[in-house]
Every structure is written in C-alpha cells, then in structure tokens.
Amino acid sequence: MPIDSGTRIALVFGGIGQEHSISCVSAKSVLQALVDSGHEVVCIGITRQGNWVEVQPTEVASYVITADHYPEVVDRPESIRLVMNSECPGVEINGEFTAVSVVFPVVHGVGGEDGAIQGLCQSMGIPVVGSGVRASAICMNKLSAKELVRAAGIDSGSWFGQNDSQAISAPFADPFPFPWFVKPVTGGSSIGITRIEAPADYEPACREAFLSSSQVIVEQGLIRPRELEVGILVGEAGAVASPVGEIKVKEGFDYYDFEAKYISDGAELTVPALLHPNVAHEVQQLAIQIFELLGCAGYARIDFFLDGERIVFNEVNTIPGFTPISMFARMWSHAGIDFPRIVDQLVRSAS
Numbered sequence: 001m002p003i004d005s006g007t008r009i010a011l012v013f014g015g016i017g018q019e020h021s022i023s024c025v026s027a028k029s030v031l032q033a034l035v036d037s038g039h040e041v042v043c044i045g046i047t048r049q050g051n052w053v054e055v056q057p058t059e060v061a062s063y064v065i066t067a068d069h070y071p072e073v074v075d076r077p078e079s080i081r082l083v084m085n086s087e088c089p090g091v092e093i094n095g096e097f098t099a100v101s102v103v104f105p106v107v108h109g110v111g112g113e114d115g116a117i118q119g120l121c122q123s124m125g126i127p128v129v130g131s132g133v134r135a136s137a138i139c140m141n142k143l144s145a146k147e148l149v150r151a152a153g154i155d156s157g158s159w160f161g162q163n164d165s166q167a168i169s170a171p172f173a174d175p176f177p178f179p180w181f182v183k184p185v186t187g188g189s190s191i192g193i194t195r196i197e198a199p200a201d202y203e204p205a206c207r208e209a210f211l212s213s214s215q216v217i218v219e220q221g222l223i224r225p226r227e228l229e230v231g232i233l234v235g236e237a238g239a240v241a242s243p244v245g246e247i248k249v250k251e252g253f254d255y256y257d258f259e260a261k262y263i264s265d266g267a268e269l270t271v272p273a274l275l276h277p278n279v280a281h282e283v284q285q286l287a288i289q290i291f292e293l294l295g296c297a298g299y300a301r302i303d304f305f306l307d308g309e310r311i312v313f314n315e316v317n318t319i320p321g322f323t324p325i326s327m328f329a330r331m332w333s334h335a336g337i338d339f340p341r342i343v344d345q346l347v348r349s350a351s
Contacts, residue, residue, distance in 0.1 A: 130298040135297065157219055181195055181221050227305060229246075
C-alpha cells in the first residue's frame, strides 16, 4: 500500500545478537532521518534477552559507541505485542493500542537480518522496510548466498563450510593456500572473524566463530585486495546502484575488523572508488544482478573484493549499518541523495 509522509513508523532495533550496540547507533541515525522526513516514530527496542520495550526518542538520540561504552536497550517492566489487523495493524504497549503504518527494522544480524522480524510482520499484516523472509534468510547465511551466486556464474572466491556438530580439524589436504578467514556463517560487523596462517590455528578460530553461529565458513584470503561496496536502492524504475565505495584499512590492521570499523578509526572510506569506469560499471551491474538473483527488496549493500582485474563477490547486507561512518549513506550522498530522502524512500517502498 502507498505510504505517505506524516505516517507513524515503528522503528525496531537492538536484538539478541552480538551486533546489538551497532543496531542502537543505527537506530539513532534512522530516527533523526524519519523525523526530518515528517514521520511520527514509535521506538521499540529489543533487549539482549529478547524482550520488546518502548524506548523514548531522547534515549535513542543519546546512543554512541566508544572504546569503553557500548549502548544497549535497557529492560523495562512493559508488555508489548504486535496487533494483527490487516485494516489497522499496530502495537499495543501496556494495553494501549497505537496504529503503525510500517515497521522499520534496523536489527543487524540474528533476529532481525535473518528474516525473523520480517516473518512476524508478514503474519501480522504490517508492511516492513527492506527484504522479505526468504531473501533475508538467504543473504544472512553466507554459505547459502555464495552457493547461489556461484551457481549463477559469478566469482565468489574459494571457500568451504564447517558445522559445530562435526569434528573440528583442518582438512587433510589443504583446499587452498593460506591465509584463511574463518567466519561465523550468520555473523556481521566482523565479529568472530579470525585470519589464520596455518592448520594449527584452525580449531581455536572455529571455536571463536562458533560463539556467534552454529556454522562456519572458511574463505581463502586474498593478498591485499581492494575492498569495494555498492549500495542498492529500489525506486520506480527498479534496482539502482550507487557509486562504488572503497575501504582502505590503515597501517596496523590486517583487515577491516570490528575495532577498525567502530573504535579506532582504522580505515579510510573513499567515495567514489578510484576505478576505471568500465570496472566501476561492472561492479555496479554485478551488485544489481546479485540483489535481484537473491530476491532482495528495498535496499541492500553488496560487498566485493578486487584482486587485480578479478572481481570477487563477498557478501550481501540486507540491513546495512546506518551509523555515522557507514558506507551506505555515504555512497548515496555522493549520488545526490541525502539520508532523510533515502529513509523516506525506503518507508514508501515498504511491503
């Protein structure tokens, strides 16, 4: 259904996953953009224990991440439930009903980016911003996404999977040269990732990744590749790609890990990336192809590596970060679309 300015949006953030604090900071940026676009906002935080609580906008506006402070949703003795009514969906907070037009989830990772909230909203008849259940679940699972992308003939690198129910030992015959990156299959924000150089490092790296996911993906590391990102927005003419952005990790960091991203200003973010126009165009077209192949909707960020002339698909983020340093907004800003306009467009395209 068409969504107009001045509607009431349920902004949902936090969550039970390890990206809880990142989600809180993303919510701060989205809240301001929604207000700037003329929308009324109900802020609903999900605690680390999975409880849904109402959070005042002033509290959301105070969220910030520092080296010694990680914001989180504080538990409260409240009762919140979604109300299933196709003609007037909404939320009930402590017995008081509030109609909402759209749910805008910025829950990164488990419980939000994996299709869980999308399925809940779908069953309640409430339009939700972004991808639906199927695409969210596929993209959240790095193994599934890479398998489908590779099947379509797109280079997704070399990799294999490991389950926590299997004996943790490096393959007898090394499948590809070191270095390897051991990652949680359903993780994000570079949490739980370890770069290893020898088989002896494999088991402890898997143990670390299994803290975030029941499956691990082990990828062959490229030697100092360029890291490229593309934002996708869906408009009236379909999916459109942003200018290509590039992440350059600074001296002292082996890769773009959590500390480099959020704590220590460990990377330079460049928009547009300094690429030959033909290469930039190819990356953009691949991003649109992958977005459509995996059934995404609304928006996403598609990440690649550039290894010489080789373009390698890395992953899809169906709820990319909306923090002040996040690339998604930067890339679209370079294209002349400011953040409030992005958010308003996403609300209008919710289904």
